[in-house]
Amino acid sequence: MPGNSDPEFWRKARAHLVRYGGAFAPVIAERAAGNYFTDAEGRQILDFTSGQMSAILGHSHPEIVAVARRSIEELDHLYSTILSRPVVDLAALIAEVAPGKLDRVLLVSTGGESNEAALRMAKLVTGHHEIVAMSRSWHGVTGGAASATYSNSRRGYGPPQPGALVLPAPDTYRSRFVDGSGAYDWRSELEFGFELVDRQSTGALAACIVEPILSSGGVLEPPEGYVAALAEKCRERDMQLIFDEAQTGLGRTGHLFACQRDGVVPQYLTLSKTLGAGLPLAAMLTTPEIEDEAAARGYLFYTTHASDPLPAAVGLKVIEVILRDRLTERAAELGQRLKAGLQTLQQRYDCIGDIRGRGLLLGLDLVKDRRTKTPDPELAQRVARECLVLGMMTSVVRGGFGIFRIAPPLTIEAGEIDLGLEIFDRALGRAIR
Numbered sequence: 001m002p003g004n005s006d007p008e009f010w011r012k013a014r015a016h017l018v019r020y021g022g023a024f025a026p027v028i029a030e031r032a033a034g035n036y037f038t039d040a041e042g043r044q045i046l047d048f049t050s051g052q053m054s055a056i057l058g059h060s061h062p063e064i065v066a067v068a069r070r071s072i073e074e075l076d077h078l079y080s081t082i083l084s085r086p087v088v089d090l091a092a093l094i095a096e097v098a099p100g101k102l103d104r105v106l107l108v109s110t111g112g113e114s115n116e117a118a119l120r121m122a123k124l125v126t127g128h129h130e131i132v133a134m135s136r137s138w139h140g141v142t143g144g145a146a147s148a149t150y151s152n153s154r155r156g157y158g159p160p161q162p163g164a165l166v167l168p169a170p171d172t173y174r175s176r177f178v179d180g181s182g183a184y185d186w187r188s189e190l191e192f193g194f195e196l197v198d199r200q201s202t203g204a205l206a207a208c209i210v211e212p213i214l215s216s217g218g219v220l221e222p223p224e225g226y227v228a229a230l231a232e233k234c235r236e237r238d239m240q241l242i243f244d245e246a247q248t249g250l251g252r253t254g255h256l257f258a259c260q261r262d263g264v265v266p267q268y269l270t271l272s273k274t275l276g277a278g279l280p281l282a283a284m285l286t287t288p289e290i291e292d293e294a295a296a297r298g299y300l301f302y303t304t305h306a307s308d309p310l311p312a313a314v315g316l317k318v319i320e321v322i323l324r325d326r327l328t329e330r331a332a333e334l335g336q337r338l339k340a341g342l343q344t345l346q347q348r349y350d351c352i353g354d355i356r357g358r359g360l361l362l363g364l365d366l367v368k369d370r371r372t373k374t375p376d377p378e379l380a381q382r383v384a385r386e387c388l389v390l391g392m393m394t395s396v397v398r399g400g401f402g403i404f405r406i407a408p409p410l411t412i413e414a415g416e417i418d419l420g421l422e423i424f425d426r427a428l429g430r431a432i433r
């Protein structure tokens with residue numbers, strides 16, 4: 001990609017950027033609009049990751065641009081105890097569309113912060129400190145959220161917070177828990193997981209934090225019934241339940257909130273990436289009873305950008321567009337088209353071991369051998385490189401798997417889904433040669 005090899009650009013990048021996530025992709029992004037970004041060669045690259053899984057309305061959606069432009073001119077940022085109309089209106093709208101009685105909302109900037117806010121509140125109101133999380137979770141890089149994150153290596157950063165306990169993530173494809181017929185036996189796995197939790201617990205269980213579909217862990221979709229059974233286990237132990245809907249929230253999975261498929265309402269629900277559709281905005285939702293108790297105990301989660309008007313105005317517009325343009329239904333429909341196309345590829349490529357997920361959050365699991373299900377991370381990296389050369393941005397999960405996370409904007413057109421499938425087809429063909 002010659003135009004992207006601008007030596008001065010890369011020299012400056014090497015000299016001055018911290019490598020916060022391994023190697024950078026070998027392209028220079030110049031502009032982004034709709035479902036594409038444009039590189040330094042003027043190539044249009046189809047964004048099959050919606051930025052960092054966030055830009056569900058595509059890039060520079062005209063209505064978001066208009067709101068952001070007006071807000072930066074009229075009402076941008078305030079002292080954190082000053083309220084404004086966009087903040088109160090967004091909190092009310094989120095409460096209205098959220099499941100159950102999650103009527104109290106804290107607006108912050110990032111997913112890690114929103115989870116931190118929920119974890120701190122759960123600790124304060126229960127008086128306990130133990131936090132259970134899934135073995136392939138990702139909840140953020142700040143202290144509490146990182147202590148509940150297991151999909152990335154914990155090596156080198158010292159002790160996590162005391163009381164960090166882990167449950168086996170529900171992996172329908174590779175679980176070691178299988179019944180006599182070879183089917184995934186999630187009930188036994190969950191029983192076993194909680195047996196271990198009970199043995200490790202010092203009697204101070206505060207909360208269990210869960211992504212309704214574990215995205216960074218490899219698009220692990222709990223089977224139907226799992227989440228309800230998990231909620232019951234939490235209830236039995238007086239633990240609170242936190243759903244992290246950073247990636248699944250606001251329509252992507254074909255429900256406005258992924259937990260609606262499971263019919264379970266948690267004590268806390270967090271939103272981030274999709275709420276700002278690419279701008280930094282996050283929310284922590286809880287019930288009035290819990291929030292009253294937390295306030296009585298002096299709950300503190302005071303940040304520089306708590307209740308900032310500009311991102312709140314953007315969030316209001318994001319939800320308005322999702323509801324008005326029926327993007328949740330669109331995600332369900334286009335997700336079926338995408339899944340069917342991937343299944344067709346699976347018939348032609350033995351290296352596609354599994355396809356899973358819901359709506360426009362799908363996983364494509366590449367293996368060396370379908371029988372042993374041995375992951376093929378090297379092949380996945382080669383396919384990702386070929387996709388980029390062919391004009392599509394993709395995401396391979398970390399941690400030694402060969403799993404693509406496919407999460408295009410909800411504004412993607414059917415023809416662009418087909419284009420993405422065609423690029424996958426050609427990239428697979430080139431990479432396995």
Ligand SMILES: Cc1ncc(COP(=O)(O)O)c(C=O)c1O
Nearest residue numbers: 110111112138139140211244246
């Ligand atoms: C499910 C989930 N929760 C939380 C986070 C952390 O969000 P942020 O990077 O905005 O702190 C992520 C980021 O990938 C995520 O996928």
